[in-house]
Amino acid sequence: SGRVHTTYESIPPGGNAGGERAIPGDRIIARNGGIIKTGDYWEDYLNHPDYPNVPVVEITSHGDYNWDGIFIEDPLQYQGFWFVNCDISGIQTLSIGDTRDHDENNMATLNLCETDMHDAGHVVVMDKNYLQVTNNCTFTNNNRTPIAIYESRFNVADAIIENNDGDGIMIMYEEGHQRVMDCQIRNNNGSGIYVYGVIDFHFFRNYVETNDHHGLVSVNTSFGRGFEDGYRASNHIINNGGIEYFGMADSYDLSINHSQSMNYIHDLDGDSGRLDHYVLAAINWDGVYKIPMWGNDIRPQETPEDTLRYFPMWSAFNFEGLGxxxxxxxxxxxxxxxxxxxxxxxxxxxxxxxxxxxxxxxxxxxxxxxxxxxxxxxxxxxxxxxxxxxxxxxxxxxxxxxxxxxxRTFMKENDYNVAIQRLEEVIANPPSEHEMLMALIDEAYCHFQLAKYNNLAGPLSCTVRPTTITDFQRTVGDLQSQLLTLAERKVIQNLSMTQLVHQNYPNPFNPSTTIAFDLPVASSVELTVYNIAGQKTKTLLNEYRESGSHRVTWHGADNSGQTVASGIYFYQLKTEGKTATGKMLLLK
The missing domain is CATH 1.25.40 (Serine Threonine Protein Phosphatase 5, Tetratricopeptide repeat)
Structure with missing residues (x-):
């Protein structure tokens, strides 16, 4: 009970009390098994004689500046740290992680229960430790992404995460049990949730809505299926300021087999001139294997114009439940x-x-x-x-x-030097720009780990060299921003092309229809018709055209001259690496 000030001791330890003064930038460190907690367990709070009117534990700053915060370093194996019924503000960081290499996984647990963190910084969990957020915690009005998790297990449940600078939650790297459930993630200045390099991520019954940027961003990630489809379902990703679900095509699978577990991915008020135009966007689709998205309620899809709101094209996604x-x-x-x-x-x-x-x-x-x-x-x-x-x-x-x-196996074995050597090979000869950026992100993590464990002896060829958590977060933040911008640029290029190709007329049609498009500059042009299965039906145009307005008529026949059947067809316009797609209906 009472209040403890963070102070600077002006006389050596053991001297007479007195002479302390509060200073900004102070921190509390619990190291090598040291304890900091506000209670022993959640049950202690429930069994408190004054429950439910238990006095709140206030952790704050009494000056104009945030102090550094609370750092749990090198905890003992299975050690628990409990912050129960707290009001946390005025601190930059509450973190748990290691400062030295360990032979075993410590997996200590940072527990936040019935706790409000606001007008502060963030919670950071690293190094195979475990974050448990339960029992109606809130994270509001913080000056950065409030929950940042690196190569650690976590269970974030029943939390409200809103009105923060940055993303709602940021997760990097695989480590065992990783789950976000029953959370409300909304009105954050970045994306709702950003997931990078995670396998079997369980994400269900969350509301991700009205964030300024994208809803869900998924890079190098796969969404796991538990014993029920509900372990990656029943999410509502709705009306975010960018794309509702945005990710690499190989990270893109939210298919569901049970209607009661479907995800609701809606953007009914998208801005046709911005990224918000798109409901789904999958980057680097191979053009062959459709992306599984069946069993979900994804809107809009009602009109031909609606189908233009899917990148790279509506037919890239499998909405039909054909597993x-x-x-x-x-x-x-x-x-x-x-x-x-x-x-x-x-x-x-x-x-x-x-x-x-x-x-x-x-x-x-x-x-x-x-x-x-x-x-x-x-x-x-x-x-x-x-x-x-x-x-x-x-x-x-x-x-x-x-x-x-x-x-990643070398990274898991803490053999970061070998991992960096492999990543440098990718950086020197990148298969693509986005793969180079991902290699730089991974390399930044490896170098930070080496620096943290004081293992930087000997020559090391390394392009990015963060040495502190602040350096690492800044470096990775910049690289992730470049990666996201690169992916967004592809979508924006397609968006500008979409504005240049017009809806075919008439539509529906029988037996012929005209497709009009505008070229701001002279360009090689390919205009192709595909059937609903994504198979090429007819090449309408494949030649160089001058700038200006152009019109091409399709008479409903394939490349062999045979009349095609009634149904939905797509037309795709390609110019100088840019692509736009439209949808049309042949009715006989």
Whole structure:
């Protein structure tokens, strides 16, 4: 009880009391098993004689500036730190992590229960520790992303996260149990939730709405299926300021098999001149395997104009619930993984890789094997040997996935020097700009870990070199911003092209229709018609055209001259690497 001021002791320890003065920038450090807590357990709060009117524990600043905060460093294994019934403001950081390399996973737990964090900074969890946010916590009006999680387990539940600078939640790197559920994430200045490099992420019954930027951003991430589809479902991602669900195509799967568990992804008031025009955007789609999105309520889709709000095109997504054997087997593997039936999960993931090596599911299955190793004996050398024995064709999802996973196994073994060497090879000869940026993000994390553990001896070729958590967050923030901007640029280019190609007229049509488009500059132009299955039906134009307005008529025949059947068709205009798509209906 009472109030404890953060002070500077002006005389040596052991001297007479007195002479203390409060200064900005102070911090509390609990190190090597040191304890800081406001109670022992949640049950202590419930059993308090004054419950429910238990006095609130106030952690704040009494000056005009935030003080540094509370740092839990090198906790003991399974140690618990409880912040129950707290009002936290005026501090920059509440963190748990390590300052030295450990032989074992400490996995201490930072518990926040019935706690309000506002007008402060953020909670940071690192180094395989565990964050537990439960029992109606709130994070409001903080000056940065309020929850930042790096390579750690977490369960964030029943929280309100709103009106913060930055994203609502930022998650980086895989580590065991990772779940966000029953949260309201809204009105933040960034995106609702940003997920990078996570496998089997469980995300359900959340409201992600009216954030200034995107709703859900997913990079190098797969969404897990628990024993019920509800473990990645029943989310409401609605009316965010950018794209509702934005990510790399290989991270893009929210398919659901039970209607009662569907996700609701709506943007009914999108701005046609901005990123908000798009409901879904999947970057780097291979053009072959449709992206699974069935079983969800995704709107709008009612009119031909609505179908232009999906990037790269409406037909890139599978909304129809037509699953495939490879997808079903992959989902069975993740269900076994969630049920901790690791042997069965291992068998199923291997079958997906063996039976469907050229598909996106094979790459996700390889990540599933990596997740199995994390959950079991962590014999990453055997996993590397198996992955190296695979010979996927270069350019396939599995080929890229194998290289990424091998690097991550070295990171998991804290062999950051080898990981950096591999990442430098990607940075020097990047397959693409976005892969170079992701390699830089991973390298920043590796170098930060080496610096934190004082293991920077010897020459080390490294492009990015953060040495403190502040440096790391600033560096990674800049790189993530560049990665997001790069992806957004592709969508914006498509958006500008969409404004140049006009809706075909008449529509519906029989037997012919005209497609008009405008070229601001002279360009090579390809105009192609595809059927609902994404198969090329007719090449209408493939030539150089001068700037100005152009019109092309399709008479309802394919490339062989045969009249096509009634149904939905798509027309795609390509100019100088830019693409725009429209939808039309042939009715006989």
């Amino acid at each position: 495939t054997p490879r997808k079903e087997k992959l989902d069975e593997g993740f269900a076994a993984l969630y049920d901790e039936n690791y042997e069965q999960a291992d068998v199923l993931f291997n079958e997906v890789i063996g039976d469907y090596p050229d598909t996106p599911e094979a790459a996700i299955a390889a990540n599933g094997l990596y997740k199995v190793e994390i959950a079991t004996n962590q014999n990453f050398s055997d996993l590397r040997e198996f992955l190296l024995s695979l010979t996927p064709p270069e350019g396939t999802p599995l080929h890229k996935g194998v290289e990424d996973i091998i690097t």
